Amino acid sequence: MKPDRNLPQTLGQSVHERLRAMILAGELSSGTPLQEKVFAERLGVSRTPVREAVAKLTSEGLVTRDGGGVPTVSRISVSEIMEILHVRRLLESETARQAAGVNASPEPFLALRGQLTRFLQGDRPSVAEYADFDEDLHSLVARTAGSHLLTELVKGLKLKTRIFDKGSIPERFEPGCREHIEIIEAILARDPDRAELAMRTHIENARSAILGHLSRLF
Numbered sequence: 700m701k702p703d704r705n706l707p708q709t710l711g712q713s714v715h716e717r718l719r720a721m722i723l724a725g726e727l728s729s730g731t732p733l734q735e736k737v738f739a740e741r742l743g744v745s746r747t748p749v750r751e752a753v754a755k756l757t758s759e760g761l762v763t764r765d766g767g768g769v770p771t772v773s774r775i776s777v778s779e780i781m782e783i784l785h786v787r788r789l790l791e792s793e794t795a796r797q798a799a800g801v802n803a804s805p806e807p808f809l810a811l812r813g814q815l816t817r818f819l820q821g822d823r824p825s826v827a828e829y830a831d832f833d834e835d836l837h838s839l840v841a842r843t844a845g846s847h848l849l850t851e852l853v854k855g856l857k858l859k860t861r862i863f864d865k866g867s868i869p870e871r872f873e874p875g876c877r878e879h880i881e882i883i884e885a886i887l888a889r890d891p892d893r894a895e896l897a898m899r900t901h902i903e904n905a906r907s908a909i910l911g912h913l914s915r916l917f
Contacts, residue, residue, distance in 0.1 A: 711751030714744055718752050722761050722772055723861055724827055729774040733762060760859055775863040780909065783863075787856050788902040790849060791837065795882060795898035797844035799891040811836050812883045815876045829872070830861055836879055840886065840898070863909075871908045878904065 718738070721727045733753050735746040742749070753770050756762040764770040775783075814832060818824060824832065834857055841850040878901040885894035 709751075710744060710748040711755075714742055714748040715752035715755050717742060718749075718756060719759075719761065720827070722756070723830065723858075727772050729772050729862070731772045732769045733771065734769055760855055761862065773859075773862060775859055780860065780863045781906065783856050783859050784902060784906045784909070787853070787860070788899055788906075790852060790856070791840070791902060792895045792899040794841045794844040794846070794849050794853065795886065796891040796895040797846070798840045799886045799889050799894035801843055801845060802889075803843045805887055807839055808883045808887055811839065812880060815880050815883075819873065819876050823872070833857075833875075833879075834861070836883075840882065843886070860905075868908050868912050871905065874904065875901070 718727070718733070727733075733749075733756075735749045735753070738749045739746045753762055757764055757770060761773055762770045763773045811832070818829070834854070837857055838850065838854055841853040844850075878897065881897040882894060882901060885897045
């Protein structure tokens with residue numbers, strides 16, 4: 700869940716959001732050192748909020764600190780992303796099944812389905828905007844399932860997936876939108892089997908697309 704924009708932010712929270720956005724957009728690539736002094740000067744703040752932000756990014760898995768050295772933007776290997784997607788398929792198929800069995804308000808899902816329809820009709824979002832939307836949808840499914848632990852696990856794994864792909868597979872946009880619509884409709888229909896299958900298919904297709912993309916690069 701993203702921070703409530705209506706609440707005042709601390710400087711540390713603001714710096715965290717800025718660094719997080721830079722990492723997820725690929726502006727700070729894997730292995731980039733996050734030296735407090737350098738980023739304090741770059742962002743026009745003191746070193747304390749940078750330190751706070753880096754600590755939070757480390758807890759999220761976006762930053763790695765090895766042996767007490769300078770923290771760096773995390774590297775996600777091909778084998779790690781395959782393992783992450785395998786775990787996501789298991790976890791998120793279950794969250795979709797559980798979400799479809801809950802008598803939850805349909806409004807949030809209807810709103811997201813409306814956005815997907817607009818995307819497919821030509822109101823195409825930027826890579827960052829769609830990644831945020833994707834995160835919102837998968838988080839909503841997990842929250843609807845009713846497990847705080849599952850929600851946090853899904854969010855963490857989604858972040859690592861996002862570090863790896865950075866929207867680099869544009870041909871997945873339209874199929875991904877249609878797969879998301881199927882997930883939403885299965886949950887709205889309160890059909891656990893259909894919801895589980897829709898989520899599993901979605902993540903398996905994402906995995907296949909990543910493997911196909913990598914095979915073209917090497």
